[in-house]
Amino acid sequence: MIDWYGASGILVFYSIILGVGVWAGTKKKNNGEEEVMLAGRSIGQTVGILTLIATWAGGAYFTGIAEAFFTTGLLWCQMPIGYSFNLAVGALLFAKPMREAGYITMLDPFQEKYGSRIGGLLFLPAFLGDILILAATLGALGVSLEVILDISKYWSVTISTMFAAAYTITGGLYSVTYTDVLQLLFMVFGLLLSFPFAINNVQYYPKDPSNSTLSSNIDWIGHVEPKDYVFWVEQMLILVFGGIVNQSFFQRILSLKSSINAFNISLISATVCFLLAIPAASFGIVAKLVDWSKIPSYGKPFDYSESSAILPLVLRNLTPNWVAFFGLGAVSASVMASADSIILSSSSMFTRNIYKLSFRPQATENELMCVLRLSIIVVSVVSCYIALSSGSIYYLAVVCSDIVYVVLFPQLLVVVYWTKYVNGYGCLVSFVLGLVLRITGGEPDLGIPPMIKYPWYDDTTRRQLFPYKTLAMLLSAISLIMISQLVSYIFHNRILDPEQWDVLNAFQEFRPTESRKRQPKESEHLNVHIIKYRRTNEPHNYTSEISSYQPSTTIEEKTKSRF
Template structure:
């Protein structure tokens, strides 16, 4: 059964996002590549920090952290550490030289050194990476809307994609940046708003249950089997270094005003990105305390 109040709230939210995206598009002075792709290199400090955070701290970030903490514990909850180090390493090694060279995309230095053919070849893995990241984000969004509103995952993803495409086409990076900020604020507000309800409605295991979840018996940390050591390290390295070769990161760095210190802005973003993992992990903590056999819609095999 569709939750009409929830549906109305989602429609209002989407309308606000679309409105802000269209409004931000009015800041675009022309259709030149720097204006469309880098917002004329005019993004200020506060917006720059928030949009860099939003590059990684999206739906997949928050839901993934909660799920990882719930299913496998802290040791396998790698995203907060990996993505934060990712922003820090990107700031340390690439922010300053890329900005000083006046590049527009992350592929420009390769094309400058090796020619347009190599640049075109390197575009293919970059393109595929963006497609896969987009798929993960839309999947997280679709699942969230499916649970909250009881509507089809297919329609959740389709409608969300149409809205995002509409404001992106309208205003380029201006629209993307300002909607990034707004969406991040909504997500953080939503996490803080919903947590008291989650913690106050936990269906705890009874004390005499063999599965009683006394906080002293819960495996909060998790463990890494010896056979998984290499896999764990590989996953962390992918998070730390794999995200650097992502146009979204460089697009935000290169769009900042020339007078701003991109290095410090990136480090601030890395710190805040890590701190935002705390409210998300809190939901994983709550989930570990729940007696899921009392939840009618819970299917342990899924």
Template sequence: MVLNIPGLVAVIIFYIVILVIGLWAARRTKGETNSENVMLAGRNIGTFVGVFTMTATWVGGGFINGTAETVYRDGLVNCQAPLGYSISLIIGGLFFARKMREQGYVTMLDPFTQTYGERMGGLIYIPALLGEVFWSGAILAALGSTLRVIIGLSHEVSIISSACVAVFYTLFGGLYSVAYTDVVQIICIFVGLWLCVPFAMTNELVENISVNSSTEWINGVDREGVGVYIDSFLMLAFGGIPWQVYFQRVLSAKTVKAAQQLSFLGAAGCIIMSVPSILIGAIAVNADWNRTAFVTKDNFNASEISSRSSDILPLVLQYLTPEWVSFFGLGAVSAAVMSSADSSILSASCMFARNIYKMIIRQKASEKEVIWVMRIAIFGVGALATEMALSVDSIYVLWYLCSDLVYVVLFPQLVCVIYLKKSNTYGSLLGYVVGMFFRIAGGEPTLGIDAVIKYPYYSEERGQMFPFKTLCMLMSLTTIISVSCLTNFLFKRKIVHPRFDIFKCGITEECKDKKLEKDTVTSIEIFAIQKSELVKSTEEMKTKQ
């Protein structure tokens, strides 16, 4: 395909603008030596900027491209992500945002390290990191396909150059740069996509999308796949909560109330921003591709469209809108990718610098050292996400995998560490192992993992038809609760000798009271000594007088 020079120039200009804004925002962190301020923008994110950055974090390239892809391929009813992630933000705002912000945590892993210890926090970091890398890979892949279709730029060059820009301004500005660029990016997404929709919808080669819509692009749920449908929706709704990208914005809010408002308004933003992608998917279904330039000019076969469903949004922009309009759409996709890629890269890097390096590897590290480790980690996470993007096949599949491990492993852990005060390291560790084992044993065709355990209604052709991911999550949750209660009982009643308590979780209330009493007595004694010295000093002064 011939390289489109005007399109390439438009993309370069857009990247320069985003880079300048990111570097401008980075001035607020110039000379900053407090790692917490860099990670959370000094906990000074207002409602306006907060809503934009919260919405932009979820509405990435995977979101808009994946939504259009699924509506085209499977129908609107089967496109669960927009509604699922909106519900996850609402649940997060109702049950988790207040508690996390009140405690003043810096990262999502802080409550885990404080309750279960640094090593368990490090173990929980693994699925959190994988989730962020998968997410970033999905959105970078979305941009690669868009640039390849619209301006003929190499898939590899598109992904690598986009990742480099996002890494560069995130490196210098932390959350300040990410948040302020998100404001511009979400505006670009909204304007760019909505500008393209009317032109594509009124194209003479596109039939009215309202005609036979229920069978053409809305469709319904496959009765045999109801279990999978329910499983996927619950995974999006609850698996969308335990993400550092979400809690980073919650924890950066000025107040607890503001943290909840960001969640609720972000949920509304996800629904609103999904509408143009849904319409583009519907337009693709109702287009006569045999008469488009896809066939008549570029000599492709119309039958190839179905096998290129992951490219459906850029294909609509390229072949069903005027060239100048498609450039605006390209800017929208580029903005969407930047808005999510920078957030995920920063989030994973912050957790590594604070919860892995600072708390496990080098506890005496200075604040300046932690900031530099975070910056080095930004390069590492960006490289992992880029590699994932270069090897991905389906954007939507990778997008789903983002929430998979997070849902099965992290969600039950988050619920217990926040709401179950008696949960301990033993329960957390075994719950982690149980959730991970039974999820992997269920297989994952997209990663070439065969099913070791065949859950009820298993199909040799279609795989697991039972909502086994939810089952694995519940098994993990039950394990954490039951093992925590059992070990607390055994150690506190001294049924098992304290020397076997390797995680030191069996401290009884009596011991805590004695320690408190001892500390109180010590404080009283110190106060008495200080009082005695003061009286003696006063008497000496009187004697001299």
């Protein structure tokens, strides 16, 4: 039977969010690329902090922490530390240089260096990761609502996706930003309102007769086996360094008014995200204290297949109906804070880095906006379909996070800090090597056997205990620099004739001057814009600059200040 209090709470909160999203869309000054994708780079410090926190600490963050405390204890609840350090690393490594360069997406530095086609190749792992993480987010929401409200997973996922896509199409980053802020406020308010009622009801259904939170019968800490120490560390590294190579993060950083704001906001958000883990963990503790078979509305031993919905279950069964109205509505609505961010980020990368820079440099602003809106619809539909049809979304999302850690993180780090040492040849080899090493390590949960069994391989659980993902990441970074330098040595020393063998056009200095003037690389258009942006620190109209660009000097002269 449907829980009408919870269902009405969700409907009310969704409607408020949709209304705010449509209103925020009216703040757009025009339909330009920067205006829609980056809110005209006008986001201030307060709103910037709130939207970044909401993107990271969405509904999945709170429900995941509550689940981890309930099922495995403190030691395996890696999300708060990983996510917090994730933002801190983003601030220290990428926030300032990426914002000062005037990039629009995470892929811009790749296309600036390697050209639009090679740089665009890195869109594939980023896009696939976004799609599957979005599907996992929507799938988790559907399971939660199915368990606690007896609402069909089909309807809960479909309606949530439609709401998120609707206001994202309407206002772009303006709508996403303001709804993120609202969703975060809803979430914090709902949890703070609900917790006193939940903890008070523990006394009526105690698991331990002494009713003590310090009871030795309850394992709060959890346990990490000695054989899992290295595995635990690697999982933390993936959370910290893999998660930061995320267009949702860069979309917020690049939309801020200045590079100083970008740095400060990332550090502040990291601290607040960690603190917000405390109320989420508290609900996991409450769930561990009660005997679920004594609760009339649940009335059975706890079914651990429902552990992913432990936070909504506590709200439904241990709080009054009117409190559950706010709590369940806030939890469900806050999931969209992560969903809408992913929808917009993937669509922005496709529109700018694939459609525009790779295939249609002459595209008008109106054409790009049509492509962006169509991309939002396609991303939403595909993610919704995967969420409804796949039974292994979580593991697919985990694998894609690994691939981002192995393939994209070293690529971004090197291209930002050591760009003069790399070229397209090193990029391709690094990409393929990292991907192959990750796949050959296997993935038992997806039925992929390991082709390479590293030291400490556990035949019982079929797990690689050796940190082979980190090894693959390091080898990917090393190969990127070494292969680039090797190819550079071969061409500069004329071991091979670059005019004949430089098939990727990575060494333009060997091209005849007139030829370079007649056929500038696609990435030159991006370089010219970025140089102009640094000189004026003001947003520009990309289309008008690209269409009016007539190279009068060589690209080396125009990019002297960059390289």
